[in-house]
Amino acid sequence: MDDMGFRFMVMAYFAVWIVLFGYVFFIGSKIFKIQKDIQHLTEVVQKKSK
Amino acid sequence: MKRNNFIAVLAAAFVTMMFAIYAAFIFAPEEQTMGIVQRIFYFHIALAWVPYLAFLIVCIASILYLTKRETKWDQLAAGSAEIGVVFDTLVLITGPFWARVAWGYYWTWEPRLTTSLIVWLLYIAYILLRRSVGEHDKRARFAAVFGIVAFVSVPINFMAIRWWRTIHPLILKSTGMELSANMRVAMFASIIAFTVLYILFLQLRVAVENSNEELEKLKDEIGS
Numbered sequence: 001m002d003d004m005g006f007r008f009m010v011m012a013y014f015a016v017w018i019v020l021f022g023y024v025f026f027i028g029s030k031i032f033k034i035q036k037d038i039q040h041l042t043e044v045v046q047k048k049s050k
Numbered sequence: 051m052k053r054n055n056f057i058a059v060l061a062a063a064f065v066t067m068m069f070a071i072y073a074a075f076i077f078a079p080e081e082q083t084m085g086i087v088q089r090i091f092y093f094h095i096a097l098a099w100v101p102y103l104a105f106l107i108v109c110i111a112s113i114l115y116l117t118k119r120e121t122k123w124d125q126l127a128a129g130s131a132e133i134g135v136v137f138d139t140l141v142l143i144t145g146p147f148w149a150r151v152a153w154g155y156y157w158t159w160e161p162r163l164t165t166s167l168i169v170w171l172l173y174i175a176y177i178l179l180r181r182s183v184g185e186h187d188k189r190a191r192f193a194a195v196f197g198i199v200a201f202v203s204v205p206i207n208f209m210a211i212r213w214w215r216t217i218h219p220l221i222l223k224s225t226g227m228e229l230s231a232n233m234r235v236a237m238f239a240s241i242i243a244f245t246v247l248y249i250l251f252l253q254l255r256v257a258v259e260n261s262n263e264e265l266e267k268l269k270d271e272i273g274s
Contacts, residue, residue, distance in 0.1 A: 005087030005151045012090045012147035016097070016140050023136050024140075027254045034261040042269040048272065 056253055063246045070096070070236070070243035078236035087151040094144045096240035097137050102247045104134030105173065105204050107252075112197035115190060121263065124190040129255030133175050133198050133248055138170045153217065161210040162218035169207050172200040186266070220234065 074092040089249035107130040115123035116272050145163070146156035156161060183189035211218050221227055227234060 005085045007086050008147045008151050009090050011153050012144045013093065015143045015147075016093060019136065019140055019143070023251070024254075027251070027258060030258050031254070033260065034258065034265055038261065038268060041265065041272060045268060045271055 059246065059250045059253060063243070066239070066243035066246050070239040073232075073239040077226035078233050079230065082231075084152055087148055090144055090148040092236045094141065094148060095237060095242075097144060097246040098141045099241050100137040100244050101134040101141065101169070101173075102204055102208065103245065104130045104137065104248060105169070105201055108134065108173075108176075109201035112194035115194045116198075121190070124194065125256055125259035126252075126262075127193065128180060128259055129252050131173055131180075131204045133199065133251045133255060135170065135177060136172045136251075137244070137248070138166070138173065142170060143164060152264045158217070160216045160218060161214040162207070162216050164209040164253045165203065165210045169203045172203050176200055179222075 055252070056063065070092070074089055077248055078089070078092065080086060100265050108127045111123045111127035111130065115127065145166075149158075176193065179196055180193050182188055210216065211220050231238065
């Protein structure tokens, strides 16, 4: 049981960190994409106002 | 998002998480009946606490949005709901790993597990609702009402192991906790660490919502 317990404990902790890092990556990529879009649209607005 | 504030929370999250890992694996003694798999419990219980907190914030922010009509409350509710679902997903992953060893099966339709799944599905529906309504004010209003109503499921989920006959362990009893002192330290260390992590994620998520709003304004400006 202990060998099985150890395997399942490792799998559970591994799953926790995979999901959490995945979520951080998801938020990070979202911020990066939005910032890029904002930069692009700001340039468009500036050109339009000229 | 204030940079110094964010760095302080990031540092706090790192330190508390390191201590939580140390406490769960080294400081806490091995439980005699279940053995090493019991160590899942320290993270599982902390992971389960965060959705309760996150969904309470959704409910409070939704009430505040409906009374004040300020976008910041809608943004807070949106961010908190998403983080709550992420942590709730982890509860539904770690629980069955422990159950497979302790009970012999991953899942059973008993009250705590069933209500946990219902809570998870309700908040996934909340996120889907937000994505399906295009108009900002309408979306915020619908989501706020849903966020308040859906919160009813949270206390039911918490009380499920007290109201109905269940095989799920009950740690927090009216008579106290059935844990040794070191086990309690490990459990509270994990709860604090994951709460700080929730605050960190919430800061990031609200920053995303703010940037999104800025983007929408720019789009409107170009369109007009």
